[in-house]
Amino acid sequence: MRIGILTGGGDCPGLNAVIRAVVRKGEGQYGHNIVGYRGGWRGAVEGDSVDLTIGNVRGLLPRGGTILGTSRTNPYKSEGGAEKVKDTLRSDNVTALIAIGGEDTLGVAQKLGKEGVNVVGVPKTIDNDLSGTDFTFGFHTAVQIATEAIDRLHTTAESHDRVMVVEVMGRHAGWIAAYSGLAGGADVILVPELPFDIQEVCNRLGHRHRQGANFSIVVVAEGATPAAGTMELQTGEVDEFGHVRLGGVGNRVAEEIESRTGFEARVTVLGHVLRGGTPTAYDRVIATRFGLEAIDAVNDGDFGKMVALRGTDFVRIPLDEGVSTLKTLDPKFYEAASVFFG
Numbered sequence: 001m002r003i004g005i006l007t008g009g010g011d012c013p014g015l016n017a018v019i020r021a022v023v024r025k026g027e028g029q030y031g032h033n034i035v036g037y038r039g040g041w042r043g044a045v046e047g048d049s050v051d052l053t054i055g056n057v058r059g060l061l062p063r064g065g066t067i068l069g070t071s072r073t074n075p076y077k078s079e080g081g082a083e084k085v086k087d088t089l090r091s092d093n094v095t096a097l098i099a100i101g102g103e104d105t106l107g108v109a110q111k112l113g114k115e116g117v118n119v120v121g122v123p124k125t126i127d128n129d130l131s132g133t134d135f136t137f138g139f140h141t142a143v144q145i146a147t148e149a150i151d152r153l154h155t156t157a158e159s160h161d162r163v164m165v166v167e168v169m170g171r172h173a174g175w176i177a178a179y180s181g182l183a184g185g186a187d188v189i190l191v192p193e194l195p196f197d198i199q200e201v202c203n204r205l206g207h208r209h210r211q212g213a214n215f216s217i218v219v220v221a222e223g224a225t226p227a228a229g230t231m232e233l234q235t236g237e238v239d240e241f242g243h244v245r246l247g248g249v250g251n252r253v254a255e256e257i258e259s260r261t262g263f264e265a266r267v268t269v270l271g272h273v274l275r276g277g278t279p280t281a282y283d284r285v286i287a288t289r290f291g292l293e294a295i296d297a298v299n300d301g302d303f304g305k306m307v308a309l310r311g312t313d314f315v316r317i318p319l320d321e322g323v324s325t326l327k328t329l330d331p332k333f334y335e336a337a338s339v340f341f342g
Helices: 015-028 041-046 081-091 103-114 139-160 175-184 198-210 249-261 271-275 281-299 319-323 331-338
Strands: 002-007 033-037 049-052 096-101 119-123 163-168 188-190 216-221 265-269 305-310 313-318
Touching: 002 015, 002 041, 015 033, 015 096, 015 281, 033 041, 041 081, 081 103, 096 103, 096 281, 103 119, 103 319, 119 281, 119 319, 139 163, 139 175, 139 216, 139 271, 139 281, 163 175, 163 249, 175 188, 175 216, 175 331, 188 198, 188 331, 198 216, 198 249, 216 249, 249 265, 281 305, 281 313, 305 319, 313 319
Parallel strands: 002 033, 002 096, 096 119, 119 305, 163 216, 163 265, 188 216
Antiparallel strands: 033 049, 305 313
């Protein structure tokens, strides 16, 4: 069998581990041929591919990014894009396609599956916001990097009597902000699920300083939004999936804190640092397990599925279920973190 594989959306620690696992078991145990499409769905549209073998995936386990490259191309946003993908698969004699990505990439896979393409999805997002799976690979690495940064900023904040605002990734869900904020001892955490009142944030920081603290740490997800009428944010351009290009909320929060409280405030935007570089041991392991389950599903002819982590088990669920709803931050987790605010 000839099997295609692609990585779409933002890069993520652990992508290469998934590719490696698919090739190692697909070729080594099942005798399949694996072809990788460069640049996500763009490669599938344009027919830009490369043969993947056990020989050319050696050494990928600790490597960040994706050797296949990625993009945010949406075949359904260009004329005849979906048909071009099908033509490419037929031309390459590809029987099944493994799509590794988040809600957008897997949403395209879901549509193609309904149109007769044999697809299996692997959930990928450092935001950890895909329903159907307990965790996605890359999330643990992002949290670890953010926590280490917060730890380092503590010393600078204390030395200079400052408020340090740390902006982390998280478009619609605040998992990274909440986990790293709790692990790093943040004094305020702002997440997309709960619109914030900037004056309430300032009041908390003021209370903390009146209690003798001379510094504070504020962690804010890039998608955090102020409550209506409390603070204005700039809006950016959108990509092919309709997502606004985010970034900048941390600067606005710092400006408001400094002007309203008089405390000196500085901003650190971690941004793409969170999804680059070497994955943690945990992410290497679960990414490998995701890849093995995906190639097993293809070999079994179990198409239209997304592989998922449930507890400590790797299972297969319908793609519809995997992309049906956004998995937002558990309110109980945020409640636990808020004990340490202010």
